[in-house]
Amino acid sequence: MILLPVDPLRPDPEALRRAAEVLRGGGLVAFPTETVYGLGAHALDPAAVERIYTAKGRPSYNPLIVHVADAGAARALASAWPDEAERLAGAFWPGPLTLVLPKHDSIPLSVTAGLPSVALRVPAHPVAHALLALAGIPVAAPSANRSTGVSPTTARHVARSLGERVDVIVDGGPCPVGIESTVLSLAGPVPTLLRPGTISVDDLRPVIGDVALPSSATEETAARPSPGMLDRHYAPRATVRILPHAERTRTLADAAQRVNEGMRVGALLLEDAGDRRIAPVVRMPDDPAAYAARLYAALHELDDAGCDVILIDPPPDAPAWAGVRDRLRRAATA
Numbered sequence: 001m002i003l004l005p006v007d008p009l010r011p012d013p014e015a016l017r018r019a020a021e022v023l024r025g026g027g028l029v030a031f032p033t034e035t036v037y038g039l040g041a042h043a044l045d046p047a048a049v050e051r052i053y054t055a056k057g058r059p060s061y062n063p064l065i066v067h068v069a070d071a072g073a074a075r076a077l078a079s080a081w082p083d084e085a086e087r088l089a090g091a092f093w094p095g096p097l098t099l100v101l102p103k104h105d106s107i108p109l110s111v112t113a114g115l116p117s118v119a120l121r122v123p124a125h126p127v128a129h130a131l132l133a134l135a136g137i138p139v140a141a142p143s144a145n146r147s148t149g150v151s152p153t154t155a156r157h158v159a160r161s162l163g164e165r166v167d168v169i170v171d172g173g174p175c176p177v178g179i180e181s182t183v184l185s186l187a188g189p190v191p192t193l194l195r196p197g198t199i200s201v202d203d204l205r206p207v208i209g210d211v212a213l214p215s216s217a218t219e220e221t222a223a224r225p226s227p228g229m230l231d232r233h234y235a236p237r238a239t240v241r242i243l244p245h246a247e248r249t250r251t252l253a254d255a256a257q258r259v260n261e262g263m264r265v266g267a268l269l270l271e272d273a274g275d276r277r278i279a280p281v282v283r284m285p286d287d288p289a290a291y292a293a294r295l296y297a298a299l300h301e302l303d304d305a306g307c308d309v310i311l312i313d314p315p316p317d318a319p320a321w322a323g324v325r326d327r328l329r330r331a332a333t334a
């Protein structure tokens with residue numbers, strides 16, 4: 001595996017040219033995007049796509065997001081481009097929004113897990129953008145970690161999870177957004193949110209009108225919105241528990257008692273733990289964007305500290321927190 005450090009804002013084109021050549025030749029390149037590190041492969045080369053599934057241990061029913069340098073390249077990979085796609089691309093690309101559209105014939109079915117639709121994104125990170133422009137091909141890229149684990153937001157996280165399974169890791173520093181993109185389907189009769197992210201429905205509605213949520217059920221019992229959103233996902237090794245609002249103090253005290261019995265209990269908190277035995281405690285920002293940017297690194301840190309249990313303060317109910325709430329709920333699904 002080759003590690004290529006680059007400046008996150010002004011990456012050296014020579015270093016990226018090398019990575020672009022590996023992609024064009026069918027190899028695997030991990031690279032920073034604004035959301036998380038992606039594990040990239042030539043999206044039109046079925047053998048290269050297969051290597052992603054093998055390296056990640058990703059089930060074949062979980063489709064991949066295809067990354068391109070601009071909206072024109074995205075449009076060429078869709079067999080239909082509704083007015084909503086044009087408006088959303090204008091408003092949010094490059095950026096952390098993925099659009100699901102009817103797929104063009106050139107996209108192999110392994111990319112879409114057999115679906116007639118394809119997920120497309122134009123990332124905003126200068127390194128991702130420059131790499132895609134140099135490669136000149138669509139790049140399928142799920143998060144650069146073994147399947148079901150916590151997504152990587154640094155090159156170190158990638159190296160630890162995938163090691164020699166990847167040909168090149170482009171190190172462009174920590175990812176500024178920190179959680180995966182918002183996924184919106186335009187392949188059905190109404191625009192439907194498949195995965196919440198930092199671009200919220202409140203951001204989308206002024207641009208395209210109403211957005212359907214996958215289910216009228218509460219978040220906790222929501223129907224499975226999209227393939228790949230099925231199971232335990234984004235989860236650390238430790239058992240994750242969201243602290244109940246009403247019983248916070250008592251739950252923390254009970255957990256501290258378990259520390260006396262030999263358990264290691266860490267926490268991601270918005271307020272004081274009130275008990276020194278809970279450690280390490282990561283004090284999380286109370287702004288949703290800053291929280292998202294910190295979240296996965298904090299989970300990696302507590303896993304590394306050997307925590308058996310991670311207690312987490314529930315974030316607020318507002319739409320801007322929907323992406324964070326979704327990832328925490330998945331992390332807590334044992």
Ligand code: AMP
Nearest residue numbers: 063115117118119142143226227228229
């Ligand atoms: P990631 O795990 O970040 O690579 O994101 C991929 C996720 O995007 C999948 O797990 C699906 O939830 C969603 N996705 C990708 N392609 C499609 C598709 N064609 N239809 C619906 N959802 C999709």
Ligand code: MG
Nearest residue numbers: 142143144151
């Ligand atoms: Mg992932």
